[in-house]
Amino acid sequence: MQEQTGRLVCRDVGKVYSTGTVALSKVNIDIPTKGIFALIGRNGAGKTTLVRILATELMSSSGTALINGADVIKDPKKVREFIAVVPQESRLLMWTTPRQMIVAYLLYRGFSYVNAKNRAAEVLKTVNIGKYADVQSQHLSGGTKRKALIATVLASEASMLFLDEPTTGLDPISRAELWNLLNKLKKDHFIFLTTHYLEEAERLADQIGIIENGKLLNIGTLDELRAHVKYDFSLTIFDNKARIKPRAGRIVTGLDGNRQILTTQKEANRIAKELIRKGTRFSTSPVSLEQIFYFIVKRSINEETEEKDEW
Ligand SMILES: Nc1ncnc2c1ncn2[C@@H]1O[C@H](COP(=O)(O)OP(=O)(O)O)[C@@H](O)[C@H]1O
Ligand SMILES: [Mg+2]
Incomplete structure (x- = not known):
């Protein structure tokens, strides 16, 4: 396979666990290893399975994956030289301090003791937990533990x-x-993160992948994902009595109980003028990642059950 420096490439990656669970099927990714990539999906969607395969911790059942040209199956040693992983639900040992953890990890990765100590002092500063460096992890807050x-x-x-x-x-x-x-x-690392907090992906990620039921449904920038949604504008109305009939789009109830109209930008402009004339309070914005995610995942479920949903 061709060298792919500066890219993370998955070709038809599949994983079937020994229990028979199909955790991933035909996952294809080709993204630059720059900035932040967020893989979003519900619990059980396959996020951790993909991370473990890319991190050379788990064998895929089919397909290939290359990171910066190095094959995660055939050449895991090479891949391990430039990656580091924080697995889901990893914890600091109760009796160790952040500094001890870091030094131990670096010794394990082949650093000399002096280098490990210096490097630990440096990164404790970078992540801004210097004052907790020598506090046993049982006394640290959740946030400080994650930072450690x-x-x-x-x-x-x-x-x-x-x-x-x-x-x-x-x-x-x-x-x-x-x-x-x-x-x-x-700025100087490629970060591959998984999350089910859509706001997190929306704020942080340069590229976003949506995974559902082992399938990568879409991948792209937020704007590219938004382009998959027919109604890419959202109008929230803060007056439940206001009577509005959109000519295109659909009306939904937002999590805050307010009515939202999902529609085209053109129709949103028309409705906005009408609401201004009536003096009704509203806000308008491009649809959020949450709405895009909901649409893309729902469409995929409907395709499987052959239901039609007019979005
Ligand atoms: N070690 C395993 N053995 C068998 N099935 C597993 C194992 N790990 C995960 N699964 C199953 O594979 C699917 C994907 O899981 P996972 O990759 O952990 O999803 P996510 O990280 O998105 O929550 C789920 O159905 C899960 O139950
Ligand atoms: Mg997981």
């Missing part, structure tokens, strides 16, 4: 980081702090 795990892989000097659900279960402030950190790191 990211510091660990960062210390390895790997140029690509695989982070499987790095923010799941964190409070909103810790999550925002981690987003800042990832934004900082993406």
Whole structure:
């Protein structure tokens, strides 16, 4: 296969577990190894399985995958030289401190003790947890523990980081702090992250892949994904009594209980003028990743059950 420097390529990657579960089928990806790639999907969609295959931890059942030209199945040693992974639900050992964890990890990766110690001090500063460097992990908050795990892989000097659900279960402030950190790191690392927080992918990712039931349904930038949605504009109306009849699109009830009209930009403009005339409060914006995700996943489910849904 041709050298593909600077790209992550999956060709028809499939995985069937020994239990018979088809976790991935014919996954095709071809993206630059730059910035942040977010793989989004519901629980059980196949995110972790794909991460484990790319991180050379699990054999695929079919297909090939290359990272920067190195084959994850045939040449895992080469791949491991430039990747580092924080698996889903990884934890710091209760009695260890962030500094001890990082040094131990680096020794395992072949660093000398002096280099490991210096490097640990450096990354603890980078992720801004210097003051917790010598606190046992049992006394650290969830956010600090996650940062310590990211510091660990960062210390390895790997140029690509695989982070499987790095923010799941964190409070909103810790999550925002981690987003800042990832934004900082993406300048000189490729970050492959998985999440089911769609807002996270929307804010962070340069490229987004949508996975459902083992199939990669779509991949692209937010705007490219939005182009798959027929009604790519959303209008939220803050007055439940207002009577509006869109000429195109559909009316849905948002999570906040307000009515939303999903429609074309042109129709949104027309309705907006009408609402302004009536003095009705509203807001309008391109549809969010949440709406795009919902549409793309629902369409795929409907295709399988052959139901029609007019979006
Ligand atoms: N080790 C395993 N053995 C058997 N089935 C598994 C294993 N790991 C995951 N699965 C199954 O494979 C599917 C995909 O799981 P996973 O990759 O963990 O999804 P996600 O990370 O998106 O939640 C699920 O149906 C899950 O139950
Ligand atoms: Mg998972």
